[in-house]
Amino acid sequence: MGLAFDARGLEAYMAEIFPQVADDFGIDQLSEDGITMRLKVADRHLRPGGTVSGPSMFALADVTVYALVLSRLGRKALAVTTNCSLDFMRKPEAGKAIIAKGQLLKLGRSLAVGDVHMFTEGSDKLVARSTMTYAIPPER
Amino acid sequence: MGLAFDARGLEAYMAEIFPQVADDFGIDQLSEDGITMRLKVADRHLRPGGTVSGPSMFALADVTVYALVLSRLGRKALAVTTNCSLDFMRKPEAGKAIIAKGQLLKLGRSLAVGDVHMFTEGSDKLVARSTMTYAIPPER
Amino acid sequence: MGLAFDARGLEAYMAEIFPQVADDFGIDQLSEDGITMRLKVADRHLRPGGTVSGPSMFALADVTVYALVLSRLGRKALAVTTNCSLDFMRKPEAGKAIIAKGQLLKLGRSLAVGDVHMFTEGSDKLVARSTMTYAIPPER
């Protein structure tokens, strides 16, 4: 299945349906092999000590897999997160963006599964990984 | 192992170390059997449609298990989330608080595991469940 | 939704569709509130040292949630595991049965989610916990 959007088109569409997303996340790259997303780290994403918070990492992983689903299914896509596993491996570096590399592992009729690896920008050491499952409601 | 804090004492201590937490979360009840926490839902926790967002549910589960760990280990506790599983079962009702009931499943020397069930306030239907693992660094 | 089987009826049905299951697992109790299953521990379930192996605990959790789904949906039910999270908390005691207490957290049209707590028989200390998601294919 080909892509329904290019990176800019998907970013514009996501800003339209989730206005708050546009401030927090950007798409660096999108192809049939996967997506690279960026958490534009601001004060509201930090916890004491200046590192990115767990909920912000969850949000990044979640939006990355959602973007992968939209990139395939296009504008009519409805999908809700049903399951998440998340492993935190290393403390992210303070004051830097978090980069998420996402891949769609499965795109079935009713379930999509995506895998996300997250890094501090400029580092190749994994900060966290996540797998997200989205349920795709039947078309009516 | 007994409790190092009562509900009000733990709430005050968490507000001291995580000032932003005090606005978002409150402790309804704390005993040796578990904890009941509340997400004080505000606009920043919502997604389009008015229901509580995934990251806010993650944050609630995370803080609930963290509170359980602190309630046992007291002020000197350091602990970082290493793993999370999260299942979303039902859409939360719009405009209501989310209530989390948490239980410590294990409190070992280096790992603590807690389980959280989340409900819309006033309902007994499960909105989401989560298990969180915290690593407890060795005392120096 | 009521129960489609009682404990003996469900055990008999499972033995019919999964003959190998009958040797390994038994149903101690079944009600609308949940199920209690038993792993009849034999040499093939053990790892060096005499404790029950991880794969045997996985199998117990999986069959417990499958039994919960069958207990509601009855003989025509088809369901496949799509996701599992599993936390190992304590070493099971050698030479004893493992008891699993399972609860259905959700039974939707296309997904069922169940939670399982596992104990060494006669102990109330949690050995492991698991959440399993089953996909229920649309009826044709």
Place this chain on the structure above:
Amino acid sequence: MGLAFDARGLEAYMAEIFPQVADDFGIDQLSEDGITMRLKVADRHLRPGGTVSGPSMFALADVTVYALVLSRLGRKALAVTTNCSLDFMRKPEAGKAIIAKGQLLKLGRSLAVGDVHMFTEGSDKLVARSTMTYAIPPER
């Protein structure tokens, strides 16, 4: 950290400490980048219909990450599984081996995390994925 074993040495060591493992699993390849393991599918790994069972896939993922940990820490390594997430994406093909490709995501002082992708031999379609966390007890 370099490798403590090559593929044949690790296979021999694992056969020594887990004799039953030698019948079920083989190491196809081992390098600093990861490991490729094989489940030598036999009748005892199958479920009705002839496809590989969930517990056998769990066992393959578990042994793959254990092998990765041993490959780094060597003979004196002790490690126990503490957490597992497992997603089943597609039915494996009947009558073929399952190939697992594993990578160590983290090797810390007290926790190791590995990621495993599983395929039917000869196919590049993902059958299942798993992340396993092992706790490494402190040296005495």
